[in-house]
Amino acid sequence: MMQATEPPPEITHRLRLIVAGSTLRSRRAIENLKRVCSQRLAGQSDLEIIDIYQQPQFAREYDVIAAPTLVKLLPLPVRRIVGDLSEEDRLLRALDLAVLPSLGEA
Amino acid sequence: MPPQPANTGSATTQPATTVLPKSATGISGFDEILLGGLPTGRPSLICGAAGCGKTLFAVTFLVNGATLFGEPGVFMSFEERAEDLAANVASLGCDLDGLVQAGKLAVDHVRVERSEIEETGQYDLEGLFVRLGYAVDSVGAKRIVLDTIESLFSGFSDTAILRAELRRLFAWIKDRGLTAVITGERGDGQLTRHGLEEYISDCVILLDNRVIDQITTRRLRVVKYRGSAHGTNEYPFLIDASGISMLPVTSSGIDRPVSNEVVSTGIAGLDAMLRNGGFYRGSSILLSGVAGTGKTTIASHFIDAACRRGERCMFFAFEESAEEICRNVRSVGLDLRRRVDAGLLRFEAARPSLYGLEMHLARMHRDVLEFRPSVVVIDPISAFRGPIAEVHATLLRMVDFLKSAGVTGMFTSLRISSSLNDGTDQALSSLMDSWIRLMDLEANGERNRVLYLIKSRGSSHSNQVREYRMTDSGIELIDPYVGPDGVLTGTARLSQEARELAAAERRRRDIGQRRRESERRRRALERQINELRATLDAEQDEAHALLLEDEAHDVVLSRDRVAIAERRGGAE
Numbered sequence: 015m016m017q018a019t020e021p022p023p024e025i026t027h028r029l030r031l032i033v034a035g036s037t038l039r040s041r042r043a044i045e046n047l048k049r050v051c052s053q054r055l056a057g058q059s060d061l062e063i064i065d066i067y068q069q070p071q072f073a074r075e076y077d078v079i080a081a082p083t084l085v086k087l088l089p090l091p092v093r094r095i096v097g098d099l100s101e102e103d104r105l106l107r108a109l110d111l112a113v114l115p116s117l118g119e120a
Numbered sequence: 121m122p123p124q125p126a127n128t129g130s131a132t133t134q135p136a137t138t139v140l141p142k143s144a145t146g147i148s149g150f151d152e153i154l155l156g157g158l159p160t161g162r163p164s165l166i167c168g169a170a171g172c173g174k175t176l177f178a179v180t181f182l183v184n185g186a187t188l189f190g191e192p193g194v195f196m197s198f199e200e201r202a203e204d205l206a207a208n209v210a211s212l213g214c215d216l217d218g219l220v221q222a223g224k225l226a227v228d229h230v231r232v233e234r235s236e237i238e239e240t241g242q243y244d245l246e247g248l249f250v251r252l253g254y255a256v257d258s259v260g261a262k263r264i265v266l267d268t269i270e271s272l273f274s275g276f277s278d279t280a281i282l283r284a285e286l287r288r289l290f291a292w293i294k295d296r297g298l299t300a301v302i303t304g305e306r307g308d309g310q311l312t313r314h315g316l317e318e319y320i321s322d323c324v325i326l327l328d329n330r331v332i333d334q335i336t337t338r339r340l341r342v343v344k345y346r347g348s349a350h351g352t353n354e355y356p357f358l359i360d361a362s363g364i365s366m367l368p369v370t371s372s373g374i375d376r377p378v379s380n381e382v383v384s385t386g387i388a389g390l391d392a393m394l395r396n397g398g399f400y401r402g403s404s405i406l407l408s409g410v411a412g413t414g415k416t417t418i419a420s421h422f423i424d425a426a427c428r429r430g431e432r433c434m435f436f437a438f439e440e441s442a443e444e445i446c447r448n449v450r451s452v453g454l455d456l457r458r459r460v461d462a463g464l465l466r467f468e469a470a471r472p473s474l475y476g477l478e479m480h481l482a483r484m485h486r487d488v489l490e491f492r493p494s495v496v497v498i499d500p501i502s503a504f505r506g507p508i509a510e511v512h513a514t515l516l517r518m519v520d521f522l523k524s525a526g527v528t529g530m531f532t533s534l535r536i537s538s539s540l541n542d543g544t545d546q547a548l549s550s551l552m553d554s555w556i557r558l559m560d561l562e563a564n565g566e567r568n569r570v571l572y573l574i575k576s577r578g579s580s581h582s583n584q585v586r587e588y589r590m591t592d593s594g595i596e597l598i599d600p601y602v603g604p605d606g607v608l609t610g611t612a613r614l615s616q617e618a619r620e621l622a623a624a625e626r627r628r629r630d631i632g633q634r635r636r637e638s639e640r641r642r643r644a645l646e647r648q649i650n651e652l653r654a655t656l657d658a659e660q661d662e663a664h665a666l667l668l669e670d671e672a673h674d675v676v677l678s679r680d681r682v683a684i685a686e687r688r689g690g691a692e
Contacts, residue, residue, distance in 0.1 A: 032247065034244075034246035034247065034249075034250060035246075039242055039243070039244075042241075043241075046241075066246070066247060066250045067250065070250045070251070070253065070254035071254065073247050073250040073251040073254065074228060074251050074254065074255075077230070077231050078247035078250075078251070079230060079232065079245060079247045079248045079251075079272070079275070080243040080244065080245055080246070080247050080248075080276070081243060081244060081245070081246035081247045081250075082243060083243070083247060091236070092236065093236055093237075093238060094236050094237050094238070095237075095238040095239075095240055096237060096238070096239050096240070096243045096276075097239050097240040097241035097242055097243040098240070098241035098242050098243065099240050099241055100240060100241035100242070101240040101241055102240075104238060104239070104240040105238075105240045107238075108238040108240070
């Protein structure tokens, strides 16, 4: 299904963030995810942000119920992480990333 | 000019006369209970325990909407995958895939898997809304089904969010004017596990699957229907190869057309006992008798007679199979197999224990509507087991239904004892227009069958107990022996007849003898009379002779006296 032509070999995380419109909650989810990606998955993530208001067919394709939902296609198993991703520890665990004891700005 | 009448016409066809608009489900019987259907543009809740037929109800609602009423639909399944769903309902005659391809139906399976869902922070169910909206728009749906939306509660832990979102969802459904069916699993002490009935209060339908005496009966009840009257009882329904069928209970009134036409019983002697020459068309006839009195045979005669008239008949057999009945009645010269082949007769055989009473009722109801017979035989009603009151109510509805359909119904009933006070018969008699009792008379080492009419409404009828025999050419009523010793049957009748004959012969002989005797005495008397008369004559002759002698003597005397006087005078 996924065209595995472009992505460089070091891609470990294929992520789709499904949001519904540009609400505050959507923007917060995007910010949270982008921050984690840049900090922990620099160059290793294939991230796509989909607004189901614009492309409603993707809601079904990715089997989304809640919004925002982060669909983790890779690494397997497929997981759906719902919410604005504000709980970073849970997000990291869901992304199969180790939770570092003192991460971020402190 | 033309548009105006067209407008008013379409306005009147809509049920817009300030009544709640309703969307028919196309499930016959169900729509009648709901007095039209589910509320249009509102969500309705169908709840019940597992295996009650909730999903099937919902699918039927959608499929009928798409095929019968031109209303496309969306099926959103939270439990079954689309393929499974299509396969499940295909066995009941619904072609989901075909409807999906024709763009009349959209099926969306929403997978709710707790292990795949991680919650971090705030969210809402906008994804569901978008999916639903997208599916609705893709087919222009007017009807939607959310099959067990409560599955969401198993996937998400924040019930506060879920409840708020569900409330929003139902409001959204109303805003969009979608007629929705929401299914819900029955919960403890409430209708659904998570109290969905709090959110959907327009129309709540409860399905039930009850097992009594190892027999399952599906029932349905309309718990509430805001803004509309509805049937309030529990109604049985049936799920089988042709989908859902329900028994409408509209026939509760005793207001129906009656027929004056008389139909033959198929037995000449029995016709003769009824002054009209048969039963009224559309009436109900009870045949009751102990085992082996020929209930099925008499019913078969009735059916055969109807088939001869070219009418359709339906035979609900609960004790014998169609083949057995055909074979058995061939011994009395009836060929029912030919009637079956000709399409005039249909047998429906089932064990009474196969379903509950209501189920049987629903099945018979459906079969009768399908085949449209003019005569229905139920053999025997005594096979139905259950509380008397329930059996009675069931049969009452069956009789009612048959009568309202103008179908002549013949019911046989097996009696255990010969006594008249047999519970079921007694309770049923008021439903029946005619009642024929079949009896066994045991005497002199043999058993003879007799019948009599207990009642036949609207027709005078013989009060006689008649003996009948099953011959190669059918049932034959025998002229009764009625004599000073009462009514006799069988050999007793024959021997009594012989005795009668001998007695008559004896009497004839006596009479002859008496006549001869009297003749003899008459002759003797006459002879006596003649003798007396001869004696009289002789006496008379003698008297006459004496008289003449006396006269002659007198003359001689007087002549002598004159002679003497002359002699004396001569001397003086």
